[in-house]
Amino acid sequence: MKPAPDIATLRRYLQGEIDAAYIFGTLARSTRDGSVGAVFGRLAETEKRHALFWKTRLLASGAADPQPKPGVRARFLAWLARRFGAAAVLPYLARVEEIESHGYDGEPDAVAAGMPADEYGHARIVQAAALEVGGLPGKTLAMVEGRRRGGDGNALRAAVLGANDGLVSNLSLVMGVAGAMADERTILLTGIAGLVAGACSMAMGEWLSVSSAREMSVRAVATEANEIASIPEIEREDLVVIYRSKGFDDTTARRLVDGLFRSPADALDALAREELGIDPAEPGGSPWSAAATSFGLFAIGAASPVLPFIALRGWAAFAASFALSILALCAIGGATSLFTGRAPLFSIARQLLIGILAALVTFGIGRLIGVSVA
Numbered sequence: 001m002k003p004a005p006d007i008a009t010l011r012r013y014l015q016g017e018i019d020a021a022y023i024f025g026t027l028a029r030s031t032r033d034g035s036v037g038a039v040f041g042r043l044a045e046t047e048k049r050h051a052l053f054w055k056t057r058l059l060a061s062g063a064a065d066p067q068p069k070p071g072v073r074a075r076f077l078a079w080l081a082r083r084f085g086a087a088a089v090l091p092y093l094a095r096v097e098e099i100e101s102h103g104y105d106g107e108p109d110a111v112a113a114g115m116p117a118d119e120y121g122h123a124r125i126v127q128a129a130a131l132e133v134g135g136l137p138g139k140t141l142a143m144v145e146g147r148r149r150g151g152d153g154n155a156l157r158a159a160v161l162g163a164n165d166g167l168v169s170n171l172s173l174v175m176g177v178a179g180a181m182a183d184e185r186t187i188l189l190t191g192i193a194g195l196v197a198g199a200c201s202m203a204m205g206e207w208l209s210v211s212s213a214r215e216m217s218v219r220a221v222a223t224e225a226n227e228i229a230s231i232p233e234i235e236r237e238d239l240v241v242i243y244r245s246k247g248f249d250d251t252t253a254r255r256l257v258d259g260l261f262r263s264p265a266d267a268l269d270a271l272a273r274e275e276l277g278i279d280p281a282e283p284g285g286s287p288w289s290a291a292a293t294s295f296g297l298f299a300i301g302a303a304s305p306v307l308p309f310i311a312l313r314g315w316a317a318f319a320a321s322f323a324l325s326i327l328a329l330c331a332i333g334g335a336t337s338l339f340t341g342r343a344p345l346f347s348i349a350r351q352l353l354i355g356i357l358a359a360l361v362t363f364g365i366g367r368l369i370g371v372s373v374a
Helices: 007-030 034-060 072-084 090-102 108-112 115-120 122-132 138-144 155-179 184-230 232-245 250-260 264-276 287-303 314-340 344-373
Strands: none
Touching: 007 034, 007 072, 155 184, 155 287, 155 314, 155 344, 184 232, 184 264, 184 287, 184 314, 232 250, 232 264, 250 264, 314 344
């Protein structure tokens, strides 16, 4: 059993709960879907209760009345949620909750207050809130519970990865040509060609990927509809098993399923969401929109190592290109931590290591080839 926490530890616990309550509260207020908003509201209330507990403990320990405000990270995550939607921050929050819940293991005061059970049971809180508001789509529940870490709506994740592809690939290309001692005009033309070629390739790949995924989803939903028509009893039992796995007792699960199967459309909607993880009304995004977005994001990342060669010459252009790319790598590394759950410093260091290593390798190969050709 852990010893009683000191003042610094109590303050850290309090700040963590304040931050979580602020983020979940922001999600509750900014989410258009009232069902999902109710879920976030329930989570925010849980975190507020935890915060009050630690504030009371701090006062009892002789600390001055703590009045903590949401931290910078919490405010940034809340801004991202308002800008990109819940999917942009939920995977990160799920990871943080998982880590911090174990921080209360063996903590006498927290255990006595049932806080570890609260943290471990957030998925159950989600389900209870879903029952209150009439049920949530299985796909949404899974996203809120953190099981769909690469959610379909995660625009932030796609933006970060797309820009990263453009940055690393074009930085390596530019450094390789610079290593061969090419002049600035040649480097600039090569960088622009790499930007356009890479962006076109990414756009085509994204178009094919989204189109294929959409076609597969449509086919899967059509198959499910045929099975409901031909073997309805088996499909009923499948849905009962799914609801029982979510915590419903057998009687409640069968009552819900009986109600859904009164309408084939409702039954299909429920099975598609719960069994396939597909929204029948939206089996996939627009491939053209995905292609355009992929093109633009790759181009933004690829522009960083090229821009300095437009205005500068010689080693000044080379140094500025490398420095601008380093800043971009840091920004991408920090953003990556939002959906991997890793510490920001770790993600930034890893991103820098990979990007710089790739640039140095291609620079060295370019230098060797340039000397050989000369």
